Amino acid sequence: MKAIGFKTSLPITEKESFIEFETPKPIPGARDLLVKISAVSVNPVDFKIRQNSAKDTVLETPKIIGWDAVGIVEAIGEKVSLFNIGDEVFYAGDITRQGSNAEYQIIDERIVGRKPKSLSIEEAVVMPLxxxxxxxxxxxxxxxxxxxxxxxxxxxxxxxxxxxxxxxxxxxxxxxxxxxxxxxxxxxxxxxxxxxxxxxxxxxxxxxxxxxxxxxxxxxxxxxxxxxxxxxxxxxxxxxxxxxxxxxxxxxxxxxxxxxxxxxxxxxELMYTRSMFETEDMQEQHNILNKIADLLDNGTIKSTLNETLTGLTADNFKKAHKLLESGKTIGKIAIKY
Known part of the structure; x- marks a missing residue:
């Protein structure tokens, strides 16, 4: 599968601050979903991890980040009970696992919600994290x-x-x-x-x-x-x-x-606490995401999307990170595949 990542922490203006590469499609564990990703969003945590996780080193395998995604469930683990193949989902990810800036991702079903039915993929993907x-x-x-x-x-x-x-x-x-x-x-x-x-x-x-x-x-x-x-x-x-x-x-x-x-x-408050420590109430994030989907679908709240880029390319992630690093972004940026 195609993915976007980095081998070392570089300023976003550098050519290899993000690179495109091929990597095997991941295999879901017992409670995992394999999601074919349709769109992602970027958050300040993305550029902070890009800037700091590979300082003074060159990784053998590029690191894939990204913690907002919308996609379709393509395969499920043997203990999955909340979703079925073909379901359209959205989620904010797990900081301890491979990120969403790729064609496919595996994600624990307990931190995944159903995508809001009334929203486009780009309107929905900016909401989970x-x-x-x-x-x-x-x-x-x-x-x-x-x-x-x-x-x-x-x-x-x-x-x-x-x-x-x-x-x-x-x-x-x-x-x-x-x-x-x-x-x-x-x-x-x-x-x-x-x-x-x-x-x-x-x-x-x-x-x-x-x-x-x-x-x-x-x-x-x-x-x-x-x-x-x-x-x-x-x-x-x-x-x-x-x-x-x-x-x-x-x-x-x-x-x-x-x-x-x-x-x-x-x-x-750290959104990753429940998944990082697999807390007893980890599935509460599934419940929260479904509540947010309901509130979006019934018009109580609205998407905070403000800009959309199109294409799973290193250039688009560079552009999005540059905007975020400026500190002047309003609302959210989506990248639609």
Whole structure:
């Protein structure tokens, strides 16, 4: 099968930052699906792994990355019970296994959902990773209860990005929260409002901007940009007994003691945790993806697709990664095979 990968971590402008190559079609294990891929999407995790996983080394076999895919089930393992051959599926992948930037991929059925019927493959493929991440951070990490928490305020730092775009929609449409999103350019401000944000504030002077919007404190904060850079700002803006959650990780220690006087909770979210550790509730990602598919099909939420490239080529992945690395992308980019 054809695949796109890399043997060493190079700047995206280098010719061999991505290469096209042939590799055997994978064979599904007991709970695996073999999926013939129709489209993929790119996420910041893609370029971060490309930049860091093969530094100062040359891999013997090219590494295939990619963690969003739509495709058709071509074969199933002996213990598969959730899907049949011919089913159209979408999923966000497993960081410990071969990625989706190829013609075929094997994937554990417990982290796969049915593709939304009403969406094109490119509209659907941009939703799994960001959708699962946003769902988990809101409802599994912060444990927002739509009945109890309806009307409370949430600040989403990085509102126009992939995760921010769907988090705005879920926070507004499912949780019933008052949504404050950060953006600074006219096009990103418009995008956040289009997703359903009640207020759009400027991240360049965030505390003053939130206060000007009429909030001294907010009940919840989601960080989709940089935990360390925004830490003191989040500490200032979070309501006593509130909850902060982040997906960005931290190169430096996080000063959790600054949350003590307000009795504030803090959570990390990593979408890969369930598959990485094969947790007891690993199949919950299958359930989340099906919920997201239902919400897309009934029009409660909408796809965050903003750009589509066509063709399984190294050039298309270079182009997509270059756009992501600029930090100025709005919504999501799909690559349709």
């Amino acid at each position: 960001t959708g699962v991440t946003a769902w988990e951070i809101l409802f599994d990490r912060i444990r927002i209860n739509p009945e109890k928490d309806k009307g409370k305020s949430i600040l989403i730092i990085g509102g126009a990005g992939g995760v921010g775009s769907i988090a705005i929609q879920l926070a507004k449409k499912i949780a019933g929260l008052t949504v404050i999103a950060t953006a600074s350019r006219p096009e990103t401000i418009a995008w956040c409002k289009e997703q359903g944000a009640d207020f759009v504030v400027n991240h360049k002077d965030l505390i003053a901007s939130v206060h000007e919007a009429g909030f001294q404190y907010v009940d919840f904060i989601l960080d989709f940009v940089d935990t360390n850079s925004y830490w003191d700002i989040m500490v200032e803006l979070i309501k006593p007994q509130g909850h902060i959650a982040s997906i960005t990780g931290s190169n430096d220690p996080v000063a959790l003691n600054k949350l003590k006087n307000k009795s504030v909770s803090f959570s990390w």
